[in-house]
Amino acid sequence: TNALGELTLASASSDSETGGASPPPRKKYRASVVEGAGELGAAIGSAALSTVVGILTFPNSPVAPVIRLNPHSVAHININNMQANGAGQGQDSELSCLNNSAQNGESSSAGGAHTNVNGLSTTNNGNSVSNNIGIPAASNNAVSSDANSVKKKKRLSQSEEDVIRLIGQHLHDLGLNQTMDLLMQESGCRLEHPSATKFSNHVVEGEWDKVMKPDVFIFSHLTLEVHNTSILHRMKFLLLQQKYLEYLEDAKILEALQVLRAELTPLKYNTERIHILSGYLMCSHAEDLRAKAEWEGKGTASRTKLLDKLQTYLPPSVMLPPRRLQTLLRQAVELQRERCLYHNTKLDSGLDSVSLLLDHACSRKQFPCYTQQILTEHCNEVWFCKFSNDGTKLATGSKDTTVIVWHVNTSHQLKLMKTLEGHAYGVSYLAWSPDDTYLIACGPDDCSELWLWNVQTGELRTKMSQSHEDSLTSVAWNPDGKRFVTGGQRGQFYQCDLDGNLLDSWEGVRVQCLWCLGDARTVLASDTHQRIRGYNFEDLTDRNIVQEDHPIMSFTVSKNGRLALLNVATQGVHLWDLHDRVLVRKYQGVTQGFYTIHSCFGGHNEDFIASGSEDHKVYIWHRRSELPIAELTGHTRTVNCVSWNPVVPGLLASASDDGTVRIWGPAPFLDVQDAEGLNECCSMDS
Known part of the structure; x- marks a missing residue:
């Protein structure tokens, strides 16, 4: 006998139901609680669950309790279940009721044998007897179902609560107050x-x-x-x-x-x-x-x-x-634009001009990487080029002793406007006046003269020379447009008016390159001591600002006067912060020997840097990246100078010893997707 107890089942035959012969003798099944539980579970799992009137007793004996059921009720359950499933009569019919629990780890055979695989009374559907407290598993299932029906609310993290509050505020700003209230109620957050x-x-x-x-x-x-x-x-x-x-x-x-x-x-x-x-x-x-x-x-x-x-x-x-959510989205868009290597359009702080569904990515096809025009009017090396401040003109100076002024039309094509002749030594440097009325031209080291031209009339306003032994190789305009400074490597450093009259001078400064700051007082000058110093012509004071380890061949300053871009002999292009007096970045790729090469800032917000190179290329960097984002090929000799149009960010000019000036712009044919900047950020391949 099984130590756990005995289950006695009394079943009535179909004859007793129809008033036939007397019922057969009571059939006794001696089974363990496990087996009895399986049969009882199948019966209770039927549609006639409400007819079960079993009584649970808990004897004081240490063995498990015995379940005694009303035999007529059990028979009624089995009959109903057999009828519902179309099963036959007899013992095999009773076993057909048990087949419903086969999926719960139980098995049934044609011979009516029934076993539990695990040897335990618990099953997945809960239609067995619990083996620990003696309660039918159907009761346990009901309790667990009620517990699972009430879904626990997820505990929100601080970041999740913040996001919900941001969404709620945005909904409120849009006037969707009912939606906002429902969101706050369901999330349990407080706006x-x-x-x-x-x-x-x-x-x-x-x-x-x-x-x-x-x-x-x-x-x-x-x-x-x-x-x-x-x-x-x-x-x-x-x-x-x-x-x-x-x-x-x-x-x-x-x-x-x-x-x-x-x-x-x-x-x-x-x-x-x-x-x-x-x-x-x-x-x-x-x-x-x-x-x-x-x-x-x-x-x-x-x-x-x-x-x-x-x-x-x-x-x-x-x-x-x-509007905190809009602020965060705007910051995210701005960050994506800042990280976009080819973004060269005006920064729009509004969100309506961008899609929030895609990451921002500009195409290289929108960038000035493609030759749009080749200017071949010079008949010798072209040493310098410079766009006017309003972006409508380009001046180029050559070894052929001429200055050519080009007009930039509305379609960004350049046409010859004027040719200024008479520079016996050639033209190695040009400077536009702040209002673009005048253009000053300087020559190479042996040149002691400079020419001040009226661009509109083509007339020579002033031809200045203090001494035949002077060397005037660089010039810079004062922001007031009424004065300029000039100098050279032989120790000349002058401040003059438009008529060439000498106003002030510094002795013993061997000037390599000049720049006037926006305060109209300070002049920056690089000299042969590998440094840039600031000179004040009002109180005649000077101070050291930049110190390099190699000769500074040329430099230029950003519009805000904060950054200086230096071309350093054998070193390449260096970026300095003039306020903090620190080296910010060294740009890689360019070949810089002892030729004078002029680089420039460019693009919207001056986010880009361009420079010529002795390997016949034009290099372009994003200001925050040391590696070039574009290498422009086409010239056949050293590229001496590059100039970025200050008004048209997609227009770049380069002057070379091959005697040509190349105008670079976006790809000639842009489809709609390229124009919107939604395609991939391209590589450096031309």
């Missing part, structure tokens, strides 16, 4: 501090009494959140200022005076602004007030603007900064 919500409503509605009363004033609730008293005073000041201006607009002079004297002045904050506010009392009408105060006037617009200012002073746990 903002309850007091902040009331505060916002009071401000937008202009309910200043409710905002400022001590019992409802937001600062009494947020003192624990905002610990900086100066911030609290600043916020109060902004609120009272709005209240004061609205009273003035409504011609409530007495009420406005009361706010000014009793509320604004006691704050003892921004007294200068209080004096300005008091002057608004003299405004004769509302339009005059709005104009002088630069204020939108009473209404939703000015109050919303005020609320945006106030939000910036509150911690995000109390109230999110205004």
Whole structure:
């Protein structure tokens, strides 16, 4: 016998149901709880579960309990189950009821044998008897089903809560308040501090009494959140200022005076602004007030603007900064643009001009990497080229003793405008006046003269020479357009007017290259001591700014005067920060010996750097990358100078010893996808 107990099943035959012969003797099955549980589970799992009237008893004996069932009820269950499944009668029919539990680790055979694979009474569907507490597994299943039906809410991380709050704020800004409320309710998050919500409503509605009363004033609730008293005073000041201006607009002079004297002045904050506010009392009408105060006037617009200012002073746990999601998206777009190596269009801070569904990627086909035009009018080496400040002209200087001025038309094609002749030594350097009226040309080391041309008329305005022994190889315009500085390696360093008259001079400075800063006082000069020094012609002071280990052949300065780009002999191109006086970056790739090669900043925001090279190429770098993003081929000899159009970011010029000037631009044929910059960021391959 099984030590766990005995299960006695009494079943009635079909004859007793129909009033036939007397029922056969009771058939006894001696089985373990395991086997009995399997049969009982199959029966209870049928549609007639409600007819089970089994009684559970728990004897005090150490063995497991015995389950005794009403025999008629069990027979009724089996009969119903057999009828529902179309099964036959007899023992095999009873076993057909048990086949329903075969998938739960049980097996049934034609001979009616039934075993449990694991030897345990527990099954997947729970229709067995529990082997630990003696309760039918059907009860356990019901409990577990109820537990699983209630889904546990996921505990949100801090970042997930922040995202939900950002989405909620954006929905609120769009007017989708019901959607926002549902999101907050389902997530269990809070968009903002309850007091902040009331505060916002009071401000937008202009309910200043409710905002400022001590019992409802937001600062009494947020003192624990905002610990900086100066911030609290600043916020109060902004609120009272709005209240004061609205009273003035409504011609409530007495009420406005009361706010000014009793509320604004006691704050003892921004007294200068209080004096300005008091002057608004003299405004004769509302339009005059709005104009002088630069204020939108009473209404939703000015109050919303005020609320945006106030939000910036509150911690995000109390109230999110205004349009925070849009701010983050804008920052993400700007970061993608900054990392895009070929982005050469104006930075638009708005989100409407970009797609948030794709990462930003500009194509190399939009970049000035393709030869658009080859200028061959010079008959010897071309030493220098420079676009005018307005981008409409290009000047080129050559060993053939001429300067050619080219006109840039609306289709970015260059046409010969004027040829300026007479430079006996050739032209190695050119400088446009700030208004592009004049052009100064300098020669090589042996040249003691410079020529100042009127570009519009083609007339020579001034031909300057202080001494036949001078060497005037470099020049730079003062920002006022009335003076210029010039010098050379033989120790000349002059400041002159438009007529060539000498205004000031420094003795003993062997100048390699010159540049005037925007302060109209400081002149940067590289010299033969491998340095760049700053010279002040007003107080005659000078200071060291850059020190290199090799000769500085040429340099140029960015528009903001912060960065300097140096071409260093045998070293290549170096970027210096003039304010911090530190070397920022060394650019790789260019071949720089002892030839004078001129590089330049270019592109929108001057994000790019271009330089010629002795290996006949033009190299282009992104300012933040040491490796070149493009190598332009086409010239057959040393490229002496490059110039990027300051107005058209997709236009670049290069001058070479091969006697040509090449104009570089985007690919000649751009499809729509390329124009939108949505295709791949290309490699350096031409």
